[in-house]
Amino acid sequence: MGENPLPADGGRRLVGTRRLLVAGALGVLGTATALAASVPAGAAAGTLGAAAAQSGRYYGAAIAAGHMNDSTYVATWDREFNAVTPENEMKWDATEPSRGSFRFTSADQIVSHAQSKGMKIRGHTLVWHNQLPSWVGGLSASDLRSAMTNHINNVMGHYKGKIYAWDVVNEAFADGGAVGTLRSSVFTQKLGNGFIEEAFRAARAADPNAKLCYNDYNIDDANANKTRGVYNMIKDFKARGVPIDCVGLQSHLSSGSVPSNYQQNIAQFAALGVDVQITELDIGGSGSAQADAYRRVTQACTAVPRCTGITVWGITDKYSWRSGDTPLLFDGNFNKKQAYTAVLDALNAATPNTSPSPTTSPNTSPSPTTSPNTSPSPNTSPSPTPPVGGACSATIETTNSWPGGFQSTVTVRAGSSAVNGWTVKWTWPSGQSISSLWNGTQSGSGSSVTVSNAPYNGSIAAGSSTTFGFTANGSAATPTATCTSP
Ligand code: G3I
Secondary structure (H helix, E strand, C coil): CCCCCCCCCCCHHHHHHHHHHHHHHHHHHCCCCHHHHCCCCCCCCCCHHHHHHCCCCEEEEEECHHHCCCHHHHHHHHHHCCEEEECCCCCHHHHCCECCECCCHHHHHHHHHHHHCCCEEEEEEEEECCCCCHHHHCCCHHHHHHHHHHHHHHHHHHCCCCCCEEEEEECCECCCCCCCCECCCHHHHHHCCCHHHHHHHHHHHHCCCCEEEEEECCCCCCCCHHHHHHHHHHHHHHHHCCCCCEEEECCEEEHHHCCCCHHHHHHHHHCCCCEEEEEEEEEECCHHHHHHHHHHHHHHHHCCCCEEEEEECCCEHHHCCCHHHCCCCECCCCCECHHHHHHHHHHHCCCCCCCCCCCCCCCCCCCCCCCCCCCCCCCCCCCCCCCECECEEEEEEEEEEECCEEEEEEEEEECCCCEECCEEEEECCCCCEEEEEECEEEECCCCEEEEEECCCCCEECCCCEEEEEEEEECCCCCCCCEEECC
């Protein structure tokens, strides 16, 4: 819990002030969802979707069309959630069971219900080695390439303008092996590793207004090899202009397995310039252990402005794909579990989302979920930029703040020569202290701060930059920082 910037009372004392800020923002924007608008100033929201909407986020659930005849299931979905992901209905085997023959009946059922309730819809998923109809396996390389593009065009085309974010490629990375190893599949075997890039380029062309996500499991630990592989791919895509807008952390977890660096992980992906969505959350366990794990995951998301929403992989333990683990927020009788209350409280305690969620492509329209900067931040001007010309320079910028704490991003820029290793130092003016740091290594403590590069971001090309970030206690400050390189 070291990375939690909220006070020990779960942030409840922040609620009144925050509601007023939100209410003010709503007045200005006039575009927030009805759910958010229905929460009176000073009151905590009573449902997951309404609570998430207060900080500009969504809270969704995976829904199976086959259960929509269960009226309690649908009533719980409608009451608690403001987003949805079809659990199986948009997958390749469901939408194109034989080549060129498309079927959308089940997915349409979910989409039209969601639209009638004003929910956000996540599309899941276009290119995945699993739930792939058998005809795909028999294609030649050139046939597979055109079948993949055709599938993306038809499925995205059918839902054009209705989908908030698509999981364009799902689970392409291997669980073992060196950093960056892809899982062997029909796609890697016939198209090579470039199939991911090809899929994203085709997806951008098919629906320029949908956010395009890479989605995977076991990428929750900031330092795991699989995580590093996905991180490197996104960094490479951003550097080369391959369209990508978001990463989905599936987060199929157990009570004891939420990584201690989970928030850092979200922050390190966000620092690459993509949104982060928790896409398939479920946490095996029960009682207070499960509730604590759900609370930590929720707080980790709300602490990072570009973590734009959470989806749980089902509503009730009864219908969960891992029902034996009782991993969801409602029990088999749709009763709220302890974990439900933990999530609701954490969402209610979140500060407004200040991320402008910049879009990376001129073709991508601004996301309606991400609200503009709604909180007054008197201390957000960056520290003065030191003259470049030496080995490196560093600039501190406040990216979020709340009573008693703040979040900053530090940009480390190489001068006229490349640097290989860097150290940034500054002195806090009034007793601030770092509570959590990512993409860097801190040494010492007290008012003098020293941060050196992490193992993976020490090399910066001439004139280029990298960033690290932290949350801190105290009032937001942007002291002048120095940077040295060995
Ligand atoms: O609908 C048929 C039914 O007619 C048949 O009688 C029955 C017999 O087994 O199968 C039913 O289909 C099952 C389907 O879920 C609907 O319940 C499939 O067998 C079963 O394989 C399928 O499992 C889905 C699984 O993906 C497939 O890989 C789960 O529901 C779904 O929750 C799960 O979701 C995945 C995400 O898409 C990607 N990330 C991991 C996640 C969990 O595995």
